[in-house]
Each structure stands twice: as C-alpha cells, then as structure tokens.
Amino acid sequence: MKSAEIAAGLSVPLEGMLGFELRRTATAVAAALSDALEPLDLRTSEASLLLILAENPGCTQSDVCRALRAQPANMVPIVNRLMGAGLIEREPIEGRAMSLFLTRKGKALHERVKKAMAQHEARIVKRLSKEQQKQVVEALRIICKDACCTDS
C-alpha cells in the first residue's frame, strides 16, 4: 500500500523502477539544495565551482569541466556571474587558459557554502545509516558507469 497510489488512485508502473525513483529523488534533492543556497544568492552550479576553487586554487575552466563532466560552453555564464559578483578572479597563464582563484569575498562566501552544503547533505541522509550511505553512493557510481558508457 503505497501512499502515492492511494492518493492518486492510479497504479503507477514506474514506481519501484530504479530509473524513475532516481530521477524523482534527484529532482527533490536538487530543489532542496537550491532552496538552501538561495539565501547566498548562488545556484547549485555556482556553489560547486566555489567549492572546487577553494580546494584547487589556480586551476583552469577546462580542469573544472573535466572534473564535473560539464561542457565548457556551460561554464562561461557561471564564471562570468561569479566574477561579476566579485567572488572569483582570473589570470591568464598559458595559451588561452585562465587560472581561477577565489577573491577574499569568494573565500568568505565559500565558508558559508560549505556550511550550507553540509547541512543539506546531513538533512537528506539523516535517516540512513553510515553503512547505507556508503552502499548507496557505491551503487550510484556503478549505475552511473553502466548508464554512461556504451559498453556493448
């Protein structure tokens, strides 16, 4: 007796399928994170960049792209917005490559981002044991690999 089925009176063949539950949960979690970051006036992608730059000062945009498996084109507006907000700065290094750093303001905000992220994470895993968390992350990585590659 699943509550969703009762409420809607419908049989939902998708319930219980991993792909469907995955999407539903990821959407809910993303929305929650978005809410948590709103007071900081940051989007998820922007907050991720701050976290990465804090741990990897001086790395380039393409470094970040590879790390996040993002498209270089999609990094541009993110970097631009953070630069506009005075949170990060760039220095040319080699070729067209740009080295990225947090400004003092960026470092200060990063501390708040870290806190917000940790709270968010704690909230979504609060009813899972450490062991369960580890298992889920491991399973997600396996699934991700099998979904990504056309491994015959």
Added chain:
Amino acid sequence: MKSAEIAAGLSVPLEGMLGFELRRTATAVAAALSDALEPLDLRTSEASLLLILAENPGCTQSDVCRALRAQPANMVPIVNRLMGAGLIEREPIEGRAMSLFLTRKGKALHERVKKAMAQHEARIVKRLSKEQQKQVVEALRIICKDACCTDS
C-alpha cells in the same frame, strides 16, 4: 585513487557526497533513457504517460499529475503531442475533466515502450544484486521524503 580525480588532476570535494552523486547518476541515466526512446520518437515524459495510460485507461490529466507529482501546466504539451501523433485520445467526462485513453496505435507503441524501458532498467542495474537494487530504491525513497518536506 579515483579515476575522475586522476584524469582532471583536481580534488573534487563533491565526490562522495550523496547529493552530488545522485545528480550525476540521475543525469546519466536520464540521458541513457532518452537515447533508448529516441527510435520511438518519444521523450521520457511522453513514454511515462503511455505507461500510465496503459495501466489506467480513462484517467484524467490531473490524476496523472498527482501520480507523477507534475504540474498540470506541464502536462499540456505532452498530451497535445501524443494526441497529434495519434497515440492517445480524450473524452470529456465531468466538469472540464478529460478522460484519457490509448488509441490502437498508442497501445502498439506502448508495447515497444515497455520493452525499451525494461531493457534500459536492466542495463543500469545489471551490476547490482536484487538485494542491492531493493536497498537503493528504499534509500532513494527515504531521501526523497526528507528532501521534499520541510519536516522541521
């Protein structure tokens, strides 16, 4: 030694966080499903509607919305496209409510959707035991609930 870190040369503080792995995996899985449905000229949302209508002939759009936790406004283009393709039809029932059905063509395509969905699902869980699958789905549901509600 995680491969992503080696490749990029970056330390990615997000790796291992449930929220991040969730988003990454969900994105990859969604892309894979999208590819799997492309030969049928269906998007994920459209395929989901076919599945639901096959099991709940005669239900209304708002029934579907509640079942999928979707916004009514977002159902309109989906329903329109499937009607335009001759896959579903509607009958007025009560108030403004419309009863939705699969056409013969829709039923035929639904069979192919079911097969494609099953293959997709099999692909993404192929390296997980039944037990693991169950655990992951259960964990996802718990996470989803805790992310959704502002449960103090």
Added chain:
DNA sequence: TATTGTTATACTCTATAACTATA
C-alpha cells in the same frame, strides 16, 4: 466556488556547432 485544464512565461541544466585566440 472549487476543480480542471490552458496559456504564457521563465529559469535551470544540458548539449551542439561554429567561432576566436594562443602556443
């Protein structure tokens, strides 16, 4: 008046193609 459906709109993430600049 409450429910159902519709329109219009906007934001985010993701993706691609075509381009510029530099070693």
Added chain:
DNA sequence: TATAGTTATAGAGTATAACAATA
C-alpha cells in the same frame, strides 16, 4: 594544429501566475 575559451542557440524539465470552463 591542438587546446582553451566563447558565442549563440536549442531542447528538456520544472515552476508560477493568470485565465477559461464547468459542475
């Protein structure tokens, strides 16, 4: 030529507000 970054654009999902139609 290969790499890094940029521009423009497009598609898909999700969200809200305002509206129309019907019991």
